[in-house]
Amino acid sequence: MTLNDHNLRYRHVIPAGDFWIHEIQAGEHFRIVDLHGNQAVDTLFYNAKNYADRYSAQDTIREQRNIYLTTGTRLMSNFGTALLTITADTCGRHDTLGGACSNESNMVRYAIEKRHMHACRASFMKAIMNWPGLEKRDIPPNINFFMNVPVTPEGKLTFEDGISEPGKYVEMRAEIDVLCLISNCPQLNNPCNGYNPTPVEVLIWA
Amino acid sequence: MFEETIQPGASWSHVLKHGTALRITDLEGGANLGALFYNFECATERYNMPDTLKAQHIARLTKGFVLYSDMGRILCSITEDSAGWHDPLAGCSIAGRDSFVVELEKWGLWPRDLVANVNFFSRIDVAADGGMSYHEGNSRAGSSVELRAEMNVLTILNTCSHPLAQHEPKPVHLAVRKVAPPAEDDACRLSRPENGRGFVLTERYFA
Numbered sequence: 417m418t419l420n421d422h423n424l425r426y427r428h429v430i431p432a433g434d435f436w437i438h439e440i441q442a443g444e445h446f447r448i449v450d451l452h453g454n455q456a457v458d459t460l461f462y463n464a465k466n467y468a469d470r471y472s473a474q475d476t477i478r479e480q481r482n483i484y485l486t487t488g489t490r491l492m493s494n495f496g497t498a499l500l501t502i503t504a505d506t507c508g509r510h511d512t513l514g515g516a517c518s519n520e521s522n523m524v525r526y527a528i529e530k531r532h533m534h535a536c537r538a539s540f541m542k543a544i545m546n547w548p549g550l551e552k553r554d555i556p557p558n559i560n561f562f563m564n565v566p567v568t569p570e571g572k573l574t575f576e577d578g579i580s581e582p583g584k585y586v587e588m589r590a591e592i593d594v595l596c597l598i599s600n601c602p603q604l605n606n607p608c609n610g611y612n613p614t615p616v617e618v619l620i621w622a
Numbered sequence: 623m624f625e626e627t628i629q630p631g632a633s634w635s636h637v638l639k640h641g642t643a644l645r646i647t648d649l650e651g652g653a654n655l656g657a658l659f660y661n662f663e664c665a666t667e668r669y670n671m672p673d674t675l676k677a678q679h680i681a682r683l684t685k686g687f688v689l690y691s692d693m694g695r696i697l698c699s700i701t702e703d704s705a706g707w708h709d710p711l712a713g714c715s716i717a718g719r720d721s722f723v724v725e726l727e728k729w730g731l732w733p734r735d736l737v738a739n740v741n742f743f744s745r746i747d748v749a750a751d752g753g754m755s756y757h758e759g760n761s762r763a764g765s766s767v768e769l770r771a772e773m774n775v776l777t778i779l780n781t782c783s784h785p786l787a788q789h790e791p792k793p794v795h796l797a798v799r800k801v802a803p804p805a806e807d808d809a810c811r812l813s814r815p816e817n818g819r820g821f822v823l824t825e826r827y828f829a
Contacts, residue, residue, distance in 0.1 A: 468734040473671070474713025477754065478785055483711070484752035494736050496716070509752075513681070513711070515672020520694030524677050524820050537692070557672045557738050567748040571682030571707065573675050 419445055419621045426620040432613040433534055433602035435543040438620075439464055440590045445503065445621040447587040448598075450562045452614035454578035456601040457561040458516045458536045461491060461499045464593035467549050469493045473512040473557040483567055485510040485559060491588070494556070499594050504587040507580045511565040513573065515557045516540065517603045526605045539599035550597075560601075561586050563608050577607050623798045628655075630791035633721040633780040635728065636798075637662045638771040640828070643701065643801040646794055648743050651763035653792035654784040655742040656718045658726075659689060659697045660776040665731060667693045671710055671738035677816040681748060683708040683740065686813040688772075688820060695824040696817070697775045699810040701801075702768035705761045709741040709784070712754065718782035725778045742767055743794075744784040756786035770801055770810075772824050 425444075429451070430436045440446050448457055463469035472494035477483045479492050487505045490498045515521075516536035523531050537555065544550035562580040567573055602613050623642065627649070628634045638644055646655060661667035670692040674680075678687050685703035688696045700708075714722065723733050745760035783791045804811055804821060811821045 468732065470734075472713065472738070474711065474738045478712045481754045481786075482752040483748055483754060494719070495733070513672060514676055515670065518673075518692065518694075520692070520823070521670075521673045521677065521690075523823060524673070524690065524694045524816050528819060528822065552666050553735055556736075557670070565676075567681040567752075569747065569749070571680060571748075573679050573681045575676070 423621050424619060425622040427617065429615050429617050430598060430600045431615050432600060434600050435539040436598040436618060437543045437547055438596055440594050440596055440620055442590050442592050444590050445587060446590060446596070447585050447619045448561055449583065449585040449617040450507070450580045451582065451617055453582040454562065454580050454610035455614050455616055456563040456608040457616055458599040458601050459559045459561055460555065460597040462595040463493060463497060463499065464595045467554055469495045469497055470554065470556060471499060471559065476512060483513060485512055498591045500588040500590050502586060502588045507562055507584040507586060509564060509579060510586065511560040511563040512557070514560050514563060514565045514575065516599060517601065522605060530605065533604065534602040536599035536601050540597060543597055575606055575608065578610065623800060625795065625797045627793055627795050628779060628781050630781055630793050631717065633725045635725045635776065635778045638775045638777045640771055640774050641800060641803060642798055643768050643770040644777065645766055645768045645797045646742060647764065647766040648761045648792065649763065649795050650792050651761060652789060653761060653781065653794050654744045654787060655794050656714050656722065656780045656782055657740045657742060658722055658737065658778040661691060661697070662774040662776045665735065665776060667691045668737055669697060675710060677820065678814055681711060683710055686809050688810050688817055690820060694820065695827055696772040696820045698769040698771055699804065700767060701770045701810065702766065705743050705765040705767060707745040707760055708767065709744040709746045712741060712746050712784065712786055714739055715782055715785040718780055718785065721780040721782055722778055729776060741784050744787065746786065756784065773827065
């Protein structure tokens, strides 16, 4: 299908460090644009009719036999539902092993004194505070769009500088009605945002 | 304290108490043990795959590494391991998932409490392009791994086959014993500065 101004039904800039929660209907196309480059976008999807059926990192990578997400990847739920399919990707590789930062994981990874720093899982908590049907137990490991986390043959996990650039985008088609939850990552302790969190744009074509 | 065998394709659950250890043995070779871990006192705190991987910069589990909860605490430490590699990436089969859910429901938990699981005794190789493949022959008969509980850990296990394996489920043997608390020079505590902080946060929970 052609994505143009005529069928664009929604666009919104998520400010640096902020969150976003929104429904996307089956058949709609959803695009996330890394406006300034190297911005991790921590993202979860749920079956809009049953939030227990939600994005699963393990099911997604196992079903495609590859740890990286890119064009052609079907984003799978923990109950085997194809939630969305990635239809375009000008970045080339996205992570789903690194999860979301939290106050607590920052204490472990960097220093106990980092507890106060703004983190994705606190953004997720804020986002679901007024969204009936979602609570903390509904936050499984997420996708990190535009983030680069390679695994070595020896089983090491490394956080590399991003491979995204200003204007790079990833686009997906919703296979069923889904709810999307995003934390535009505020992390300042590692290179996942180039040490400078920036806004991203989300667009939905009907 | 006690021993038990989990038959092929069967499930098991227990609250592994702080100060005890669970030794798991692959009886025949080629076993897979799917595992989920929760803080028994507050089950919304549970094993977190990404936090475990990124705190230790690993995509495999073996002796010296620990299993983190989402709250910056250590649920279990891997204090012994003769298999050398346990898979934290590939998740579970449909049979394994259903088995997890049945066992979770016995403790008042639900499908929405399912999270990414560990596969003990199995290994997944990751190629440079990200491709994942099942590594045959990772665990031999008699391979064992020991988990020391650092909290009171609701442990949910099943012996369903690894989702990328082509063979039938195998049995594992379990033995629970009392162990000393982790010393100042404990290998898991010292394996990374992150784990040193993880132990401090876990010890503060009981303070």
